[in-house]
Amino acid sequence: MNIPVVNLGAILPAIMLSLFGIAIMVAEPFVSDAKKSWLGWLAIAGTIAAMLALAPMSRQAGQWYTNLWIVDSYSIFFHFLFILIAAITILTSMNFLQREGIHHTEYYALLLFATVGMMMMAGSNELIMVFLGLEILSIATYVLAGFRRTDLKSNESAMKYFLLGSFSSAFFLYGVALIFGATGSTNLIVIADSLRSGDPQTSLVSLAAALMLIGLCFKVAVAPFHVWAPDVYEGAPTPVTGFMSVGPKAAGFAVLLRIFMTAFPTLEDRWTSVFWIVAALTMLIGNVIALVQPNIKRMLAYSSIAHAGYIAVAVAAGSEHGVSAVLFYTLAYSVTNLGAFAVVTMLSRSEDKLVNLNDYAGLASKRPGLAAVLSLFMLSLAGVPGTAGFAGKFFIFKAAVQSGLIWLAVIGVITTVVSFYYYLYVIVQMYMRDPNEEFADVRTTGPLKLALAITIAGTLYLGILPTRFLDWTVSAAVNALR
């Protein structure tokens, strides 16, 4: 009997995160409540180890494990992004958990497992693997959303997320089943080959693709499948909301592009035209409804829907410039949005007090530094030049124009102007109104400061000198499309 040689290098980052996650769960009972924050640092160590593991992984380019798993610069890019998201989220959460008196450190383990799920989505070459990754991510996130278990809103959030999440997973799985029926495989490359060469049953394949598309659209919360997002985002613990608004979204787009670029290039005309409509709708709905939100978490929820719309523009643009724009934008948006959520986390109080926009009145005269930082993130989300948000939007609109989607780009830029109103409204509250709240006891602790430092540096670096990451995203896109 031959024992197959298992190449661990190709999944080393995922192994690292899993090991650290398990270690945290095992260690938990032995650590007293007062010292629980050490487990947070252990989780950080896990992300650092995973980051370092990217180097051996990137040397293993190719397909592995009977073509289940693919290592290319596309998947490496997303691995990098997911680890970054996890690390910033952990840094943001450490202070939060202490303040809320949540001493269940499964929290960190769940975050790491969710990240592993996202990695599996981005790196798999095979629909069943995608589904496994999707479920690992989703189940971990359902629990995280309901982590403040004594809080009704948190429960509501978890329940809603669970119901709609399973619903969308079912759609996806149904699509997988149908495509297996049509082509006899769940491997993306085999599917593509049989669609190209054989005599596929077009209606069945289209139905399968449509079902998978619907499932993934639920996950990334684009219109008209976005309705769950605001309630879920509002009720979840603030750092988890930050995580959900960027992580699963990026993973969803990663997998969506991978499936449709690799398996269904023959249907490209159809799904890009679907995405034209989805993008336009999402940008309009997200931005317009965000205008009237009094709660900053809800506002950021609708804003994240709007940003999914911008990413959808790049998806509709297709080809390598569209894909590279998606990659760059998810990175830029993740960094900025996590930064914004870090500030919101810092300012909020137990039981989600002080998350209304009115509560931010006069912040600039009490805490000028924090107000300036939040302003930077708002300007980046709005897309002011010099910030990551602008660079990202610019690449997306450039891709759209390049693919001849000029009207979609016009809709995009005009909804951007709409978004200026609500992002600047936060600045209005902080700088132009009289203070009505004491922010004296807001403590900026070490981990939070570190999270802010990373996100500020990222926002400015990507905005002013995007070249390095831009080149990376372009080569990743070329790789994925080969």
Next chain:
Amino acid sequence: MDVITANILTIIAFTPAAGAVLILFFNRAHVRSIRSFAFIITLLTFVFSLHLVTYFDSSVAEFQFAVNVPWIPSLGVNYELGVDGISLYLVLLATVLTPLAMLASWSIASRAKEYFIFMLLLETGMIGVFVSLDLFLFYVFWEVMLVPMYFLIGVWGGERRIYAAMKFVLYTMIGSVLMLVAIIALYFLHGSATGTFTFSYPQIMAALASNSLVIAPGMERALFLAFFLAFAIKVPLFPFHTWLPDAHVEAPTAGSVLLAGVLLKMGTYGLVRFSLPLFPHQSQLFAPMISFLAVAGIIYGALVAMVQPDLKKLVAYSSVSHLGFIVLGIFSFTTQGMEGAIYQMLSHGVSTGALFLLVGMIYERRHTRLIDDFGGLAHKMPVYAAFFLIVTLSSIGLPGLNGFVGEFLILLGTFGVSRSFAVFAALGVILSAVYMLWMYQRTFWGEVTHEPNQTLRDMNRREYAMLVPLLALIVWMGMYSNHFLRPMDASVAKLINQVQSRDVQVADQNSR
């Protein structure tokens, strides 16, 4: 070329930004040292900008002091700067007015640190717009500049400041995002025609001139309109002007000075620099319509200015009227009209800047700007009244002062093209005399009718320091207009030539 001359534009553009970064390290309680430092930085910027005037070669039509470094190489974005005769004095306008605006900010006490940071960032933005030659870079400066202005109006402005600040940003954005799409489209048109993907304005111009890039008429119209809308809102051309009175009235004095003095010129500069040379044929086609809007703005602005009870609002509407002249001159496509327009940009910056400074002084003393609250001020503040009179006369366009030269050249240029436009525009000159002199009469002459005005102090030394340079400029520009016009000649001639010759080419191609 020595190091300083080679990098002089970068130095001028980023000295204020560097100053802003340094202010971050000041203790916010030391308001006095913060504002002195900010003032010194702007003075330093002004001194650097004198280097431009000294070494500028008037006989050359090309861009000078050029810098060209790759910024985002994979996109063809360059850090490309340069000035020619058209932008030279606009840079100077920004570097002259900012220190004076700093002096006008001496009474800012609340959150002075942020205030001076934003003022300095604003200066970098303004200079950047006038010197960038890369369309991407231009757009970056154009947009980035909105942020400090938004804060200046919104935080340190008057009662309706939030409304005014938001309106200012949203209006400007609507126009400029469409320009962004047009810039991207132009980038791809140029790239697919020539094989080089670049945002560089000189390269795109060269491709247009050599006919290696030919834009289809329908596309050219769309691009022209997208650029035009961005600039027309910024100018602001009637009927896109409604943000202007709000922004001007609510902004703090220094904000109004820079808004009227420099920011509005960015719109007219954009028309001259980009709209005309890039889309000459469409510019010609739309010229009658745009000139009509310009004349409508001249007369409408003047009529509305006449009935304003508020001094600042009056000056704001007079800007609408004066900016109409500039647009009229640009779209006359004559050398006189174009030079007159550029001259008027400078002259309006100086006169209106001075007017806003003067209104700010009286507002600081009385906390009102209503004309009805004054009267007989000439008795109590004779020097102030005299300064105000000179600036008023310059704004009306009295021969011998700066306002006359620009208006006269514009009317001369327009007259040769369209008599009726020139006649109606000349009506605007008369109306401006009516509203300005009437305002002067009600404010300064007669008896002092309001008790609080009895105790008004005349100008102090800081206020002299603000106004004397501007008065000197008013007289200098009026008497020795050649000092300012000659450096423009070569560049303007080249511009007119580009517009005329390419227009003929395009017309030929269309008729074939």
